[in-house]
Each structure stands twice: as structure tokens, then as C-alpha cells.
Amino acid sequence: MAFLRYNKKMAPDAKPKEKEPEPSYAVLAPVRVDAGREARLNAVKTRVHQQLLEQLDLGKLESLEESLVAREIREALTQLMEEETEPLNTQEKARLAQELEFEILGLGPLEPLLKDHSISDILVNRWDQVYLERGGKLERIHIRFQDNNHLLKIIGKIVANVGRRIDESNPMVDARLPDGSRVNAIIPPLALDGPMLSIRRFSVQRPSLEDLIQKGSLTPEIGEVLQAIAVAKLNVLISGGTGAGKTTLLNILSGFIPNNERIVTIEDSAELQLQQEHVCRLETRPANIEGKGEVSQRELVRNTLRMRPDRIIVGEVRGAEVIDMFQAMNTGHEGSMTTVHANNAREALLRLETMIQLSGISVSEKAMRQMISSSLDVIIQLARHTDGVRRLVSFSEITGMESGVISLQDIFVFERHEVDQQEKVLGRFMATGVRPRFADRCKLFGVPIRDEVFEGPSRAYGFKFAHN
Numbered sequence: 001m002a003f004l005r006y007n008k009k010m011a012p013d014a015k016p017k018e019k020e021p022e023p024s025y026a027v028l029a030p031v032r033v034d035a036g037r038e039a040r041l042n043a044v045k046t047r048v049h050q051q052l053l054e055q056l057d058l059g060k061l062e063s064l065e066e067s068l069v070a071r072e073i074r075e076a077l078t079q080l081m082e083e084e085t086e087p088l089n090t091q092e093k094a095r096l097a098q099e100l101e102f103e104i105l106g107l108g109p110l111e112p113l114l115k116d117h118s119i120s121d122i123l124v125n126r127w128d129q130v131y132l133e134r135g136g137k138l139e140r141i142h143i144r145f146q147d148n149n150h151l152l153k154i155i156g157k158i159v160a161n162v163g164r165r166i167d168e169s170n171p172m173v174d175a176r177l178p179d180g181s182r183v184n185a186i187i188p189p190l191a192l193d194g195p196m197l198s199i200r201r202f203s204v205q206r207p208s209l210e211d212l213i214q215k216g217s218l219t220p221e222i223g224e225v226l227q228a229i230a231v232a233k234l235n236v237l238i239s240g241g242t243g244a245g246k247t248t249l250l251n252i253l254s255g256f257i258p259n260n261e262r263i264v265t266i267e268d269s270a271e272l273q274l275q276q277e278h279v280c281r282l283e284t285r286p287a288n289i290e291g292k293g294e295v296s297q298r299e300l301v302r303n304t305l306r307m308r309p310d311r312i313i314v315g316e317v318r319g320a321e322v323i324d325m326f327q328a329m330n331t332g333h334e335g336s337m338t339t340v341h342a343n344n345a346r347e348a349l350l351r352l353e354t355m356i357q358l359s360g361i362s363v364s365e366k367a368m369r370q371m372i373s374s375s376l377d378v379i380i381q382l383a384r385h386t387d388g389v390r391r392l393v394s395f396s397e398i399t400g401m402e403s404g405v406i407s408l409q410d411i412f413v414f415e416r417h418e419v420d421q422q423e424k425v426l427g428r429f430m431a432t433g434v435r436p437r438f439a440d441r442c443k444l445f446g447v448p449i450r451d452e453v454f455e456g457p458s459r460a461y462g463f464k465f466a467h468n
Contacts, residue, residue, distance in 0.1 A: 040086060042146055045096050045103075048080045052104070070105060077101065108154050109143050110199075114177070117201075121243070124197040127151045133243075136388020148194040155185045155195055164286060173286075174269045182269050200243075206273050209252050217245065218392040219429045221453045222412050225395070229378055230256035232445040233311075233335030234438055239348035240382035245390035246339040247271050247315070249382060253337060257311055261335075264307055266300045267315035280307060297321040298359075301328065314338040320359035322352055329375040345379040345396045349406055366404055373398055373406045377438060385416075385425045392429075397436045411436050411454065431455055 052073070077097045081088065088096070102111035113122050113132060121133035127145040131138050145151040159166050159175045166173045171190045175183040182200040209223045218226075229236060230253045238246045238253075254274050257263060264280045265272050272281075282304065287294040297314065298321035304312055305328055312328055314321065316339045329336050342348035349372060356368050363371075381394040395412040411434055416427040433456025439449050 041088075041092060041096060044084055044086050044088070045100060046146075048077065048084065048096070048100060051080055052076055052100070070101065073101060073104060107157065108150070109145055110154065113141075113143065114179075114181075114201075120201050122197075122199040122201065124151065124195075126194040126196070136243075136384060136390070151195045151197065152187060155187070155197055158183055159185065170286075176269050176271070180271055180273060182271055202271065202273070206251055206275075207248055208255075212249075212252070215389065217390055221431070222392060222395060222429065224453060225411070225449055226253060226380075227256045228442040228445075228447040228449050229438060230254070230335070231258065231447045232438065232442040234377040234441070235329050235334065235375055236337045237348060237352075237376050237379045238337070238339040238382065239342045239345060239379055240339075241341065241343065241384065243390075244382040244384045246382055248390075249380065249392075250313070250315075250337060250339055254311075254313055257335070261310035262308060263311045263313060264304045264309040265313045265315065266297055266304060266321075268297065268318075269315075271315060272313065274313075280309075298324055301325055304328070305333075309333060310335070312336040316340065317352075317355065319355055322355040323359045323361060323371075326356075326371050326375040330371070342381075345381050345394055345408055348379055348381070349408075366401075369404065369406050370401060373401050379408070386419065387423055387425045389425065391425075397434075397438060399437060409434050409436070 074097065077100055078093075081093050081097060099109070102108055107114065109130075110122065113119055118134050119132050120136075121138075123131040123133075123138075124145075125131070127148045127150060129140070130143050131140050133139075145154070155166060158177065159173050161178070162175045164173050164175055166185055166187060168187075168189065171188070172186045173184070175185070177183060177199070180202045182202075184198045185195065187195040209226070212218055213220055213223055236253065238249055240246045251273055254263070254272065254276075257276060259276050259278070261276075262278050262280070263274060263276060264282065265274065266282045266284075268284050270281060270283050282300045284297055284300060285293065285295040296319075297317075298319070301312070301314065301321045301324040305324075310333075312325065312333050313336065314325055317325060325336065325338065340348050340351055342351050352372055353365075353368055356363065356371075376398050379394075379396045379398065380392060381396070382390060383393045384390045391414050392412070393414040394410055396408045396410050399407040399409055401407065410432045412429060412431055414427055414429050416425060418426050420426055431454050433454065435451065435454045439454070442449050
């Protein structure tokens with residue numbers, strides 16, 4: 001082994017083994033054992049881990065390919081397991097070897113969860129309490145860390161990979177994994193029971209519009225309108241609660257932007273997965289250990305205006321950057337998109353007003369609402385229902401100001417009826433019968449929308465049972 005400081009022990013008459021095929025390292029299900037046995041296995045794992053680290057030549061390790069490093073580490077672990085005085089059966093050896101490989105090359109107990117693409121959220125409340133979300137439902141699992149220090153070490157490895165830090169002076173951090181998954185961590189003294197970790201997973205394969213239609217999140221008719229408004233350069237606000245699918249829909253909408261347009265994205269933590277070639281990705285930066293060097297979303301939005309963007313996409317507006325974004329929308333940067341946390345379209349507008357007031361700029365209520373109504377064209381409201389399905393619950397057009405109030409008209413709504421015995425939400429998508437003003441604009445951009453798409457309540461879309 002080129003990067004180990006020792007040679008494999010071989011019997012005098014033993015011949016070198018022929019090269020074996022690369023093993024398929026399947027994720028082993030956690031095995032329940034009694035507390036005493038678990039403690040002894042953890043002691044074995046700690047000893048073997050320490051022995052391996054002492055024998056690694058880190059200089060050579062960094063110069064080798066990842067697949068070669070993984071294979072050699074497996075061989076080294078197998079040998080060290082054989083030298084252990086604690087009796088281990090085959091299943092225990094396989095489990096410990098895999099856990100150690102995950103510990104050295106990955107994120108320890110999180111690795112098998114990150115390999116499971118059906119998991120959308122991983123929530124670690126403390127070292128011995130881990131939950132995950134599948135299909136919109138939370139469940140507790142038996143995977144655990146050795147202790148709080150072990151969990152803290154894994155958190156440190158995650159944030160270090162993106163050039164950030166977490167310690168007592170900076171006990172909260174946002175980060176991301178190489179696959180784009182969003183990570184939030186908070187540690188003592190703010191977290192009373194120990195370090196807490198939240199991971200919002202992103203699918204390796206980005207969901208398509210057809211996937212959302214198949215899952216019952218929207219209908220083909222609504223999908224036709226979504227594609228048209230993206231091409232016709234309407235300014236879109238996507239609203240919803242946590243986990244409602246805002247970023248997923250933003251990704252899908254941005255996918256309809258023509259390839260000849262220059263797109264600039266601005267995010268706190270990079271999540272968007274745009275497929276176009278001409279994309280400039282910007283990310284905020286937190287302050288360093290001296291409290292300096294912070295770059296906010298507002299500064300990035302201002303800088304974006306000097307980058308000749310055709311489209312500006314802000315991952316989520318949370319504060320003062322909203323006023324700069326509206327100014328951009330009002331000065332020729334059409335087709336901009338962003339998301340906001342709100343329970344309905346009207347509340348989304350109220351949140352935008354609050355953000356403008358927090359920016360420190362003195363502006364009258366009428367002027368503020370005039371700015372919002374002239375900047376935004378469409379508000380799309382999403383919700384995650386009790387059956388775990390994320391649905392588009394309203395599609396509203398902003399039509400201007402009336403008596404000092406921003407006017408909204410619903411184009412599509414999801415009419416919820418009841419919940420059946422299997423806890424599935426029963427309902428249907430409906431057009432309100434209103435033909436939106438943006439329909440003429442879509443026609444000018446070469447993406448006309450059929451008039452029958454907007455026919456009234458007599459035309460209900462989708463299925464009576466909006467299933468998974």
C-alpha cells in the first residue's frame with residue numbers, strides 16, 4: 001500500500017492474491033445489539049480508527065485517486081480487524097469496516113443516509129436522536145453517533161469543506177454538501193442538548209415538470225402556463241412554507257429560460273441547479289473570525305446590475321435586498337424570479353412590504369405598494385399537505401393598485417375537499433375562469449396559451465383524488 005507506513009503481513013509460503021474485482025459496498029442496515037456489546041464494538045472501532053490514522057501517509061494519500069484510496073483503506077481495515085483481540089463475527093466485521101470507511105472518507109453515520117435518494121431531509125437533534133423524511137413523512141431511525149463530540153466533528157468536516165467555521169463564538173452556520181444539499185448546524189451554548197444538524201437533500205436527478213404532474217403537484221394545463229410565463233419574461237414570486245417545494249419549482253421554471261440569455265443567480269447557500277450554459281452563480285459570504293469580510297445578498301444584487309444580466313434569480317429574499325431586486329425589475333431586468341416564505345399570496349405581499357421597511361429607506365406605503373405591483377407579475381403559492389404531497393394551491397396574477405391595495409386575481413386554485421381513511425388529501429385543481437392579462441404578452445413572445453386552459457369552474461383539471 002503506497003500510502004501506508006507498514007507492509008501487509010503474509011505467511012512465508014503465501015502467494016500474493018490475484019487482484020479482486022472492486023467490491024460493491026452496499027449500505028448495511030443498522031443492527032440492534034445490547035448496550036454492553038455496542039460499547040465494546042465502539043471501543044474496537046475507536047482503536048482500529050486510531051491505528052489506521054497512525055499508519056496513513058497523508059502526503060501520498062492526497063495524490064491518489066479516490067477509488068484507489070477507498071480500496072486500499074478497505075484492505076487495511078480488514079487486516080487490522082483480523083489483528084483485533086475482541087472476537088468479532090462476520091456481520092460485525094463488515095459493519096465496523098463500513099462504518100470506519102464512512103468515517104475516514106465521508107461523513108460517518110450520515111453516509112448511508114446520503115446514499116439513499118428517497119430521503120429528502122435528515123434531522124439530527126442530538127447524537128442519539130436522528131430523524132429523516134421520506135415521501136413527506138418523518139420517521140425516527142436507529143442510526144446514531146458515538147457521542148456529541150463525534151457529531152461535532154462531522155459538522156466541522158462539513159462546514160470546513162465550504163470554507164466556513166463553527167465554534168462557540170460562531171455557533172450557527174449554513175453550508176452545503178458537494179451534491180448541493182443545504183446544511184444548517186447549531187451547537188452549544190445555543191443548542192441545549194448538544195449539536196443539532198439539519199440537511200435538506202437535493203435529488204441527483206433534478207425533478208422535471210412531468211414529474212410534478214405525475215405526483216399530482218399540478219396539472220398539464222398549469223404546466224403549460226408555467227412554461228409560457230418563463231419564456232415571456234414575467235417576474236415571478238414563488239411563495240410557500242418550509243419544504244413546500246419552492247426551490248424545486250424555481251429550478252423547473254428557470255429550465256424554460258432560453259439558452260441565449262445570461263442568467264445570474266444569487267443565493268445564501270448555493271442550491272439552484274440550472275442546466276443552461278450561460279449561468280453566473282453568486283453566493284453570500286459570512287463574516288470571518290474578526291467579524292469582517294461579510295458579503296450580503298443586497299450587495300450581490302447591486303453588483304449583479306453591473307454584470308449585464310438578462311435574468312436575475314434570487315434563491316430567497318429575506319431582507320433589505322428586496323428593494324434592490326424590485327428596482328432591477330423596474331429598470332429593464334424582466335423575467336426575474338425569487339422565492340419567499342409565506343402561507344398565502346396576500347401574506348407574501350405583506351412580507352415584501354415588511355422587508356422594504358426594514359431596508360432603512362424611507363418610502364410611503366402607497367409608493368411601496370406601487371413598487372411591488374409594478375415589479376411583480378405572478379405569485380405562485382405552494383403548500384405541503386398532510387399526505388406529504390407538495391401542491392400548487394394558487395396561481396395569482398398581480399393586476400395593479402386599487403384604492404391603495406395591491407390587486408390580485410386567482411387564475412388557478414387547488415380546491416381541497418377532505419382527507420380519506422388512508423390520510424390522502426382529496427381535491428381537484430380548477431381554473432377560475434379569469435383570462436390573465438399576461439396571456440397577450442405570452443402570445444407576443446411566441447408561446448400562446450390556449451383559451452380553454454382558463455375556462456371556469458365547469459372545467460376542473462387533474463383528478464378527484466390527488467394522489468402521490
